[in-house]
Amino acid sequence: MTWIHSPESWMLDVVAEALGIDRERVEHLARHRTIRYRVFRGILYASLRREVAGHPEGTVIVFGRGWWRLIPGYPSIQRMVLPSVALPRHFVDKIVVEEKLNGYNVRVALIDDRIIAVTRGGFICPYTTSRLERIMGNQLKDMLRELGPEEHVAAGEVIGLENPYTRYFYPEAPRFGYFVFDVFREGKPLPPGWRDEVTEKHGVPHVPVLGVLDKNDIEGFKKIVERLNQEGREGVIVKDPEYRVPPLKYTTPATNIGDIRYGMRFFMEEGRGFLFSRLLREIFRVYEEGLTGPRLDALALELGRAALQPAIETVKKVAAGDMVYEEFELEFASRSELEEFMDYMQGLGVDLVLVEIREENGLLKTRIRKMKETWLQVRKMLETGLTPID
């Protein structure tokens, strides 16, 4: 276990200083595990489970010898439901429309000249760190070194099938890719044009920029979204070219329905949370696009199927004695790297089962299953005929 359950006095002081709050408050938050202390490969850090004194959830404080480093949590981005209203109202003049990739959000920082990969929740993920190191460690290091590693953090999306969080196939990164969407300087994001320059200079991929439009060009915006929708891609992030106002996001209908379809396989977990939020997006889309009659019915049928079919499949599976899990293919450089990852996930309370391991080109290729709570709950419901949810 790499948790530090009883942080020493100086660890509380450092966090108090870094967050600008008093020490008693830190002690209280640490006791309630709102601030959690961990060690990653000899690096001691503290992590915020939720917003504290203006520091967002996922904020990390790294402890050095005589110094500390604050890595702010990635800010949440407001979601549009009516782009035709939100774009002209929110933005200044021009908008940069970037692709929102469907993976997981990772901040990369340089600590003691090593890169660390911090998840949205504020943990240094050993798997992500190692794969990033192998794939583009030097590029990321060069970039952050040149920018000034103490003041800069890169933030981007890890996509592809080989990760333990969000498996989604992209032709441009079928297995594991990283695309930077923001470079932060002292906590402030830098303009997208500038981001493209510095990442390209060092051979670090950035998210695709799909267009720079006038904020009133709703037609142009919708065309971009429609193309993404037809390709089954997630959606867009819209930014001010100078980052004068915060970005906004919008997802394609394919994603909204797809999330429900995917989530309902695990209906006692993801499904439950996905259902209403995705439906809400579609309600406003129908309103904005004026869908009626057979087109509305087609959506209703698709939605109803997405909500029912995967869940029914899961019930049948469990009734037939099968387990319900997600399966990931993960690649490790060594046994110890694999073990470090399994420990890490266990420490986060995630139940993993290693089902296959083989060597290939000096690397370990594994298949790992994440057991789903839905499995246990459905088993119980099938056995008793009763539901825990009224």
Added chain:
Amino acid sequence: MTWIHSPESWMLDVVAEALGIDRERVEHLARHRTIRYRVFRGILYASLRREVAGHPEGTVIVFGRGWWRLIPGYPSIQRMVLPSVALPRHFVDKIVVEEKLNGYNVRVALIDDRIIAVTRGGFICPYTTSRLERIMGNQLKDMLRELGPEEHVAAGEVIGLENPYTRYFYPEAPRFGYFVFDVFREGKPLPPGWRDEVTEKHGVPHVPVLGVLDKNDIEGFKKIVERLNQEGREGVIVKDPEYRVPPLKYTTPATNIGDIRYGMRFFMEEGRGFLFSRLLREIFRVYEEGLTGPRLDALALELGRAALQPAIETVKKVAAGDMVYEEFELEFASRSELEEFMDYMQGLGVDLVLVEIREENGLLKTRIRKMKETWLQVRKMLETGLTPID
């Protein structure tokens, strides 16, 4: 306002004694408003907002001169999703299948020879108390007097259109009816046969008993549910004839989908809560009944429409400048009774608007609107194009 925000010392002592917990605990719970003190027509009482020391949510302690009276909260009834599994497993031999009416749960007790009507949440509702008094006050009094008013509480469903909580039309009680489903003696429910006898003796209506079956007669059970479904009625409560095990409930598909359709009109409130729970019931019903192909698609379409159409109507309404509310027709004996009710609801944080009042046969007939939070939220979403729910 009829809240007592600073209960006196003796009020804490009485509740401590009634609940069998210590006085400090009561003080703490009162400070956090888990125990709330109120006055209803000169009757002082305390009410539990959630379960405390084994006493269910909605438990009420009534204060008299030198005595107190505990009215336990109505216990929650477990829901079946697979009756074919749950019935044989849960019950002993025979089952009594009663109709579950779609209204609101009201406990009636006799205090100082006056009846009080206690809602599920543990408040004495002035409207329900007055209407019950007018409609069947003498019958209820006679029954409770004969049984022994200190040890007995009647529990039943108020149904019909003229109430401020759940408007649902029943031919047998189009405006306001009360049907007893349980009589409690010292907190224990009495067998259904016995309940029928005592209620019938005093002319107090009880819920319809739809059949007494063998617990393995799933076919017989399903026939009853199917008939209710075709009549658009809510569902059933299944009891052991001797109350040796707790009852179970089951609702018809018409109700499950109907709840979604109704709730999605107010999608930021009821809709949000209804969606997943009702879907879950349908998932297991589809599994149990083996629905596939076109029959499953018909359900998917119905479900999708129920989730989308009412919500889209609401968005259009708000966009057109209309308000979103529920409207109730309520009957009062006098102005002061009306005012008492408006105060009561305001004290509970419910925003009501009186839109019509007229006299008819010496009674006041009113139309009252309950403003919905959905209205404000949709207005804001239409104005900003952004959503508060990610």
